[in-house]
Amino acid sequence: MSIFKKAFIGEIKNIKDSYYKLSLITVLPLFSFFIIISIFYEGVIRELPIVLVDNDKSSLSRKLISHIQSSPTIAIKKMTPSLRDAMVLVKKSEAYGVVIIPKHFYKDTLLQKQPKITALINTQYILIGKMLTSALISSLAQNSQELSLPINIQVTPFFNTYQNYFLFLVSALLPSIWQVFIVIATLVSFGSMFKEKEEKEFFKDGFFEISIIAKLLPYTISYLLVGIGYLLFIYQVLGWEFQGSFTITIFGMFLTVVAYQATALLLFVMVFDYARSLSLAALYTAPAFAFLGVTFPVLSMNTFALLWRDLLPISYYIELQISQANYGLSFFDESSKLLYLFSFWIAFIPVFFMFRKRMQDEL
């Protein structure tokens, strides 16, 4: 049997013999994906609770209240007599904001004194606060019928035309979890071999590079399939729009999987220890989502954050996935991202070198 085939089949046997390794490429990632998908399945947020303090209690204030109530995003949870009572509910997170209708609201409106409605919005929860603010503005703008401004504004959201959080968050969260699995599975495979002291047997024929690649290959295939699985689930089964080419995206996925396998092994050769390499992997992969630039724009990040971001293959993969899904750029336009992902493969050079050095000492 060739060295390649021996190492490849040996690893498949390892996976078959260990429920843990098997679940790392099947049940565990799928279960994590399932949880994330079910969190955001609703996608659109409805009925955010607020408290209303009506100091006027007139027909006009009642009209205004029913207007606010008709907004699908807002639900008036309670009417309280004072701001103090309302704030208790806000501090208990039972409501995200307070709307106060002033005394003499009706009278002052009639007298054209332009009374002020005050809305306190809890922006500690930024996303919730933003949704509540825009819902309130549009609800009140509709109500004030005299509002006839000389300039009209026509708003068109490009790309994510549904304005849905599901696509926005889930399409970035699933790859962020996926990269953790790739790194962990690589370390489990190589770490357990060193822990069980099977490495001498494994490398005894001396073709280190070939054996390493063959040992990684079952995971490369598995995680590529897991990746294709979530991609098709989002854009085919759930039917979200995908402008670009699945071939380019999947090719990028392949580059990403191998890029992460290379960086995982780079972490491993720094310590040559199973548990320690896992601790390093935790530091490397866990904060990735924050650096992607999906929730917080890359444009506003500082130099250090941009530098750290450059060390994570997933940042480039996400850019590729988003630009393929939304803009449908050509292979040529995407070549810089693909090249960047490919450049992580360079990590194999020090990896091979370190394995060779280590094994020559051992053998």
Next chain:
Amino acid sequence: MSFKEVFFNELKLIFSDVAIVITIFAGVILYSFLYPQPYTSQSVSELPLSVVDMDRSDTSRDIIFKLDATPQISVKRVDLSEIDAKEALLASKVKAILIIPKNFKKDLASSKSPTIAFGGDASYFLIYGGVLEGTMKSILTTSATIQVANLLKKQVPLSKAKLAYTPYALNIINIFNPQNSYIQYVIPAVFVLILQQTLLIGLGILGGGINEKMSKGEKGYFIEASTWMMMLSRVIIFGSIFFIHILFYFGFSFEMFGVSHVASISELLSFSFVFLLAVISFGLFIGALFSSREMATPLVLFSSLPLVFTASFVWPIEALPQTLVYISMLFPSTPAIEGFLRLNQMGASFDMIINLYAILWIQTIIYFSLAYFLINHKKHLLKN
């Protein structure tokens, strides 16, 4: 074996384990520095926008000037055609386009209500929200100014003219995080999770490692030592290390990154105390379940993102599936994040978070007892 002996054996085992030391010292400190980095500029500002000015009048230039002056937006380019602007958008050079139509000034003067078109890249949601908010505010202000000026021309007195465009005003006040700062939003919550996860990994490696040694028939203090002495030692050792971490996170780091903190020290510490107890008990429990040293890190790592997004500070609890809400309450981070946010960011009094405090105590009692029975059971099996 005396408590003192057990305690020093535990201490030795923890500090001689490099994987544990990396996690509970280097990890905790590195994360506190690394995690806030993307957000240090505090809020989304100066997002690039392209204006297609087909009118080229003083009014359209005035709109562009005012737009550029808004904190959220910087007018990066003024394009001659819509096609150029769209190309810049596709190349991610700008995040939004604004089109001012031909004859804009003329139509405005003849009260024809011209339409300005706004288009933004909505694939990055919060970026889109930021640009849209800034644009709307800026144009609405300009619009209102023009309206007032038009009315003034018609000899309507200024005080009346100002009122005419809207009968009542909406005054929106942001509370607790008035600047909409991201660092203020993310860090107080994520720090709680980091403390939990590193603590769980440390205890998980320790517990799993001892189980592994026992199953291999290795001898050690852990066979003779009484279960409660071992557990108490771990509570004291991990508790004191992480107590210092908590002071470092909520004190030093918050100051360094300019995160506000309003809770009184005594309230913050009493909540931290039960938070640590709950996490340590949970860690003792999962440590007793793991059969090897290496199981803790991956499993804790996989749980991180789901735990962040079920903790209801990003996605409202009202929109989460009810089953997930119940499951998330099994983890100390869920009530703890909520409690710390309310106490330290929103200025809630202790009685307003008493239910969360109670949940953490219940978790402590349940997980501590479960851990006790599990460890005892394993030792019992070994002796027979």
